[in-house]
Amino acid sequence: MESSWPFSSYDGIYQVTQHMASTQQSEGDCLSNDHFSSLPDRVHLDLKQNDFTDLINIWDKWGATTRANFDRKYGHIARLLKVQMDEQLLKAIVQFWDPSYRCFVFNKVDMVPTIEEYSALIQIDLDNPDKIYWRGQKTGHRRKLAKMMGITPAEVDQNLRKKRDNECIPWSFLRSYIMKHRDTEQGQLVMALEIYGLVIFPKVLGHIEVGIIDFFEQVINKANPSPSILAKTFRSLNYCRRKENRTKEQWISRLRELMSVEVTWRALWMLHHPVLYKCGNEPWVPLMGPWGAISYAPIMVRRQFGSEQFVPMTHRLITLEFAFGEPDFLKKIEEIAQAWKKTSRVDQGRYTDEVTTGYQMWHDQRVKDVVYPKEDALRGPVDPEP
Template identity: 40%
Template sequence: MENGFFDKVEDNAAVRIWAETQQEKGDSLTEGYVSELWDFTRVSVTQNNLQEMKKIWGQWDNEIKRLFYCHYGDLPYLLDVKIDELLFRALVQYWNSAYSCFTFGKVDLVPTIEEYTALIRCPKIQVDRIYSKTANGPAFSKRLMNITGMSKQWVTARIKQKGGCRYIPWRNLRDLILAHPDKKKSVDVFALSIYGLVIFPKALRHIDEAVSDLFNRLGKGTTPVPAILAETFKSLNACRRVGEGRFIGCA
């Protein structure tokens, strides 16, 4: 315990030295760079309708809810977060893509891993096990079979393709949650739906293939927080770069 404490002290000292160096020598951007934020960005924050998910959660008894909290933390609270669209659109105007932060005059603010970890608050997460997509992971259908506990025929019949991406419709998962005889599998599918519809809402009312890959690792203690943070930065940068777009991420 004592050694662990001193390790953290050394880490903090290294961060302080780095910060002092940055103040003396400046940042890593091109010399003469000026941060310009006056361009207007037309951003859409269209969300999935979450009423059906709220209804399912409200119908569950305390036993199932405790099972959910044990494995997936405080995700259900995201269902009740009300997004102020006008405020969000105004906030995007201050996103500084060069520094990946919000710039308000001389003040910079940025969402952090610590804040996102506190928001999700899941006891199963191991902060040192960061998610990264493997080159030769299991197929989409295989992952869905593992998550849902359903047969290959059931899964493949419900996978849809839009453009170059594959999805499974929320309505199919909703029906499965309501009818599944295994409570743990119902909880798993409900959690997958939150990740697909609230945290990574790429296609409205559909759960993206990429989400299933991340979700399939959560049982091993992998933390999704850096992926959530990276998707937030990626989406904000994309909207600012083209001057418009739909924000894709956990608003």
């Protein structure tokens, strides 16, 4: 079977279904039987955004040929500059995030953002989608940024700033560079770096955290950015679960009652091809972002790929989540890198959004004791932390 993923194994759906069902039964779920799940009454969600006006102006002033060249090299990341954020929906949806199963739980519905969906949105052509970003002991951000911009490391040093515990490059410094080199290849490259740092991986307002330089350098050398973007999504959602803020009552009430028949499961622009479902020996996919790692189980949401949903294998799913700098993090990074050298994909079979009887029983048992946010907890402002 010819494929653009030469290092992947391809598993038949029947064999995967049988293996997962037997393993889930023998090894157990990722949580103990007496686990009590409670979705939070309040969460903290910081919705501050960088000002994208200058980036949008630069993009709009480029001609069609320049924009097409940018899209070809870096994917459709510039489109993210004009995406409107629905604050009320985001405030509501984060309360339904289950950090143990790495999914949203809306009544009878589990939903998860996936690598394949992010890849389809960004649209980057990759010879090997299994080539991922991974962080070494030293990122060498000074030298890498100097090479990208054609300046000296000393000039980079002059513009480094310390913001709390983060070493950053100010947006104003890079903006001046882009304006000066707007119609050159280097100007486009720094523009792409800006979008990754200010839009996709924001950490300090008005600045790019230096870890993004190392990440971006690997992306332009054909690393797949989608797993890292997904890692950032998951780790941010897990963090939001631990803080406070109010949400929008109408969205909360709507999502509480969401039924499967109300969901359009498969995005029409998603191609029907084998889906990555595990790496190495674990039954899930490890994700490595610029600041940490986490795992997710895409097999939990096969309906989002237009396939029948069966009981997923979630054994040990919650054992992988760490931030860079923690004890033994370099060893864990190496283990993830090795796991991605042995990926497994499963064929999709026929188009359907049906579920097996076993899955329905498993899902109902899993969420029957989930406690949703109280109505009275949704009222009254709470000042978030900075």
